Amino acid sequence: MLTFILRRLVAGVLTVLTISVLGFFLLYLGARDTARRIVGDTADPEIVARKAEELGLDRPIIVQFLDWFGSALTGDLGRSWFSGQPVTEALASRLPVTLSLTIGAILLTAVVGTILGVIAATRRGWLDSSIQITSFVGAAIPGFLVALVLVLVFAIGLQWVPATGYIKAETSITGWLSTIILPIIALSIGAIASIAQQVRGSMLDAVRLDYVRTLRSRGIPDRHVIYGHVLRNSAGPALSVLGIQFIVMFGGAVVVEQVFSLPGLGQTAVSATIQGDIPLVMGLIVLTAVIVLLVNLAIDLLQGWLNPKVRLS
Known part of the structure; x- marks a missing residue:
């Protein structure tokens, strides 16, 4: 049974990592105009450039990913680009709903x-x-x-x-x-x-x-x-x-x-997507992937308990 659980857990963790990597690169590759949306369409290019530098968008995308991934492993998913609220705090306050x-x-x-x-x-x-x-x-x-x-x-x-x-x-x-x-x-x-x-x-x-x-x-x-x-x-x-x-x-x-x-998370997802608040959207992606992992693991354990043959698959 322990081997069965470990096998399912490893497969789930790999799935979460894959989703996180794909989500990050897809979102951040299209984030070049985010700095202008934050400061306004009429802002000077210098102000836009300073905002992009503040957000770290001027760095190579692989550097941005390694920085985000290292922080995510410690539970820090960054801060909202629009409200400045920590992403984990924003999600934790709405997840119970x-x-x-x-x-x-x-x-x-x-x-x-x-x-x-x-x-x-x-x-x-x-x-x-x-x-x-x-x-x-x-x-x-x-x-x-x-x-x-x-x-x-x-x-x-x-x-x-x-x-x-x-x-x-x-x-x-x-x-x-x-x-x-x-x-x-x-x-x-x-x-x-x-x-x-x-x-x-x-x-x-x-x-x-x-x-x-x-x-x-x-x-x-x-x-x-x-x-x-x-x-x-x-x-x-x-x-x-x-x-x-x-x-x-x-x-x-x-x-x-x-x-x-x-x-709940529904309102957060809609507003973050419309605004282009990528750290918050990434937090939602990671949270959803983890919840899917836990649900699938629970279902697999119940399946294994009901039918011992499942443990051999």
Whole structure:
């Protein structure tokens, strides 16, 4: 098991390094006009040159990369070119908002998607057809449209929760829940459809296998066969889809946070990209790559626990 973990960890670290290197060179090769954007289009060339020197943009790009990479290894991702705030501080203050949405959405997706998938696979008939149609519709509707409908119905119409804004959990748990419940649902709708379909398909394939017929022939209750054996053996593919959905949700939070005016990484990503704040964009790239690494590692560990054969791959 230790070899399995180390192998996955090394592969993930190499992936993060590759993404960081490619991201840095792609961003900084197009950063020549950043100094002029910061000081203004009407600034004298001398002022622009001084600003470029201050930012280190006048140095060879390989020197800039080695300087950034050395600092990044110590946890220093530089400072924002526009606000002067340390990048790690800016990301740390907004990461909890995005993580609360993404983790809440993935938990809701796992629970509801699995329940719907099991019901569809075991009950069949009109209930199976209804769940499949609902899942198809849920997967087809864009997340931002779901978010807008939720705001119109539950926030503006029924006034059950605030339409926009964010309340920290340490300030008020109920207030915090009221500000994240609709964004969580908006992020989850499409993912629930994917998980339900995956669980349904995997279970239908599993119940046709010989070991299931053997268990049933021995008089083992059908409930125990379904939940103790079939569902566990079907969890592997669903976990892989769930890991992908987590990454998709993390990216989709950009749009949802804009709709609900949440101070998460989505707003930071949009403003940093528009401004050309490259250190902040690089920080977002590295942070996203690390989160993807951790999620994939967690999924691999769960896969290895559910299916020992995975550890040999």
